[in-house]
Amino acid sequence: MNPISNGQDQHIISGLDIGSDIITCVIGQTNEKRTKIKLLGIGSVSSSGIRRGSIVHRDLLIEQIEASMNEAETMASVKITKSILSITGDHIRSLNTQAAIALNRGNGSPGILIERPIDERDIYQVLDLAQAVSLPVDRDILHTLPQEYLVDTIEEIKNPIGMTGRRLEGRVHLVTAATTAMNNLVNCVEELGVMIEGLVFQPLAAGLSVLTEDEKELGVTLVEIGASTTNIAVYHGKSIRHSAVIPLGTSSVTNDIAVMLQIGVKEAEEIKIKYASAKSSMSSEKLEIDLPAKEGQLKRSIPEQEVSRYVEARMQEIFQMVIHEISRADIKEPLTYGIVLTGGGARLRNIIALAEDILNVKVRIGNPENIEGITDIAENPNFATALGLLLWPFMATDHVRISKPLNIGIKGIFEKIRHTIEDLF
Numbered sequence: 001m002n003p004i005s006n007g008q009d010q011h012i013i014s015g016l017d018i019g020s021d022i023i024t025c026v027i028g029q030t031n032e033k034r035t036k037i038k039l040l041g042i043g044s045v046s047s048s049g050i051r052r053g054s055i056v057h058r059d060l061l062i063e064q065i066e067a068s069m070n071e072a073e074t075m076a077s078v079k080i081t082k083s084i085l086s087i088t089g090d091h092i093r094s095l096n097t098q099a100a101i102a103l104n105r106g107n108g109s110p111g112i113l114i115e116r117p118i119d120e121r122d123i124y125q126v127l128d129l130a131q132a133v134s135l136p137v138d139r140d141i142l143h144t145l146p147q148e149y150l151v152d153t154i155e156e157i158k159n160p161i162g163m164t165g166r167r168l169e170g171r172v173h174l175v176t177a178a179t180t181a182m183n184n185l186v187n188c189v190e191e192l193g194v195m196i197e198g199l200v201f202q203p204l205a206a207g208l209s210v211l212t213e214d215e216k217e218l219g220v221t222l223v224e225i226g227a228s229t230t231n232i233a234v235y236h237g238k239s240i241r242h243s244a245v246i247p248l249g250t251s252s253v254t255n256d257i258a259v260m261l262q263i264g265v266k267e268a269e270e271i272k273i274k275y276a277s278a279k280s281s282m283s284s285e286k287l288e289i290d291l292p293a294k295e296g297q298l299k300r301s302i303p304e305q306e307v308s309r310y311v312e313a314r315m316q317e318i319f320q321m322v323i324h325e326i327s328r329a330d331i332k333e334p335l336t337y338g339i340v341l342t343g344g345g346a347r348l349r350n351i352i353a354l355a356e357d358i359l360n361v362k363v364r365i366g367n368p369e370n371i372e373g374i375t376d377i378a379e380n381p382n383f384a385t386a387l388g389l390l391l392w393p394f395m396a397t398d399h400v401r402i403s404k405p406l407n408i409g410i411k412g413i414f415e416k417i418r419h420t421i422e423d424l425f
Contacts, residue, residue: 013037014072014083015389016065016189017202020251021227021344023047023064024383025072027080028371028390037390039373040078042383043071052228052247053089055184062188069192082195084389087185088202088229090247091178092142096330099129100150100169118151118160118168126170127399135176142182142201143175144399147239156237172399173240175201198392202226203233203243205388206342208395210366210381211235219335221326222366224385225345227251230318234329239397242329246321248314250345256310261302267292271307278315278351280308312354319358338362342384 011030017023027041045068049061069080101122104115131144149157151165160168177199186196203224211220216235224231230246253276258268277283288301326335338361341351346365355363367379368387378387 012040012078013390013393014080015086015205015386015392016068016083017086017205017386017389018050018061018065018185019047019086019088019226019344019385020051020229020249021047022382023068024386025065025068025080025083026378026383026386026390027072027076027078030394037371037394039371039378039387039390041072041074041076042378042386043068043073043075045071053087053091053181053245055181055188058184058188062191065189066192069194080194082197083189084198084200084392085185085189085196086202086205086385086389087142087177087182087199088226088231088245089177089181090229090245091181092175092201092245093139093177094173094175094243095133096147096171096173096241097130097133098169098171099126099132100167101126101129102166103164103168104166115164117162117164120161122168123149123161123170126168127172130170130172131174131399133174138179139176140179140182141174142177142199143173143204145173145175145204145240145397146399147171147173147241148237158238173243175204175243177201200389200392200396201231201243202385203231204240204396205386205392206231206366206384207233207235207388208391209368209370209388210340210342210384213238215337215340218337219331219333220337221322221335221339223322223339223341224343225249225318225341225348226343227345230322230345231343232322232325234326234331234335236329236331236333236335241331242325244325244328246318246325248318248321249343250348252318253311253314253348256314257307260310261291261307263292272311272348275304275307276311277304277308277349278311278354279357280305280312282350282353283308311348315348315351315354316358319355323359335361338364340364340366342366342381344382346381 014027016025022044024044028037029040030037045064049057148171149160150169151160151163203222206224207222216238219236222233226249228249228251232244234242254268258265275289283305285305287304291300293299352363366381368384371387
């Protein structure tokens with residue numbers, strides 16, 4: 001995933017975050033040393049052609065993607081030819097797996113072993129074996145993320161290159177997705193003449209823009225609350241330990257308000273944004289909300305606190321499912337830095353107070369960082385994933401599956417690997 005160039009020695013890269021509520025297109029530019037990224041353009045439009053990661057209206061989705069791209073291109077004065085896509089949906093599954101290889105093999109003489117330091121070929125081989133799991137025919141591996149390595153009895157090694165031993169073991173986190181869902185999403189964007197450079201699971205992209213290295217090292221859970229899904233990524237020891245998708249989001253809150261008050265979804269969304277509190281005890285008992293009424297109907301009103309009770313009930317359910325997913329992560333130590341909330345749902349009023357009560361850990365809102373030029377236009381947590389896509393080619397730890405050439409020399413082999421071993425750490 002190399003940054004694309006517009007032919008003027010400017011390293012341009014773009015990302016498309018396709019959500020159920022909002023589609024966001026971002027365009028960034030790297031400096032000559034590719035150490036910093038500056039936001040050039042951003043475009044956001046309402047989304048109604050996709051739900052829970054599955055396309056429900058293809059033509060409409062393509063129109064909305066094109067509209068967000070046009071908005072970003074106009075701001076940046078750059079034409080997008082390549083992009084990185086985010087993906088989510090309840091079809092995504094993750095698992096941890098491992099594999100091991102023998103290091104010192106005989107040279108043909110009985111009892112004689114050749115000792116040599118671990119190199120990139122060994123890393124490649126063990127990661128390739130670790131992702132060789134049996135999957136249904138309709139699924140494929142989206143990410144292979146190294147967690148740690150073991151050399152003989154030495155554990156928790158982040159970079160074993162140069163070490164010696166008899167056995168190298170690699171532990172990885174695999175993210176899998178439905179092949180059809182991935183292909184359909186890619187085809188929609190490619191129909192607009194844009195080549196796709198990669199698909200990224202949404203919370204992994206968001207983590208790049210909002211989490212610090214200390215948080216990843218000592219333990220943190222990223223909770224991205226979207227419209228139709230809530231995505232989770234648990235970090236510890238600077239690695240992903242567990243990830244999951246909960247098929248509930250803030251659209252469920254909106255639907256609850258609409259059903260309980262017998263009003264339209266649009267009106268319910270407006271009430272949620274303007275009045276709702278995730279913690280009902282922190283809302284007003286006296287403030288009356290006027291409900292929309294059609295001609296001939298009696299005027300109605302409801303206390304703000306009553307609306308907030310509907311919101312709190314649904315958010316409690318979501319956070320209980322978050323607790324369940326965190327418990328599935330194979331981590332013995334506590335998550336020192338607790339929870340970081342991103343996504344549009346993180347903007348719900350008093351959500352930190354509710355989350356801290358239910359989860360009993362420290363909670364903060366994850367606003368995007370690490371990118372220049374986002375002040376005043378892209379500082380909100382709902383842009384965390386889109387901006388993380390700009391960082392993905394430079395900070396990702398994904399192991400790309402490619403065919404290893406025959407013996408043509410170390411240099412020739414690894415010139416063909418899109419992610420060098422330095423990208424893994």
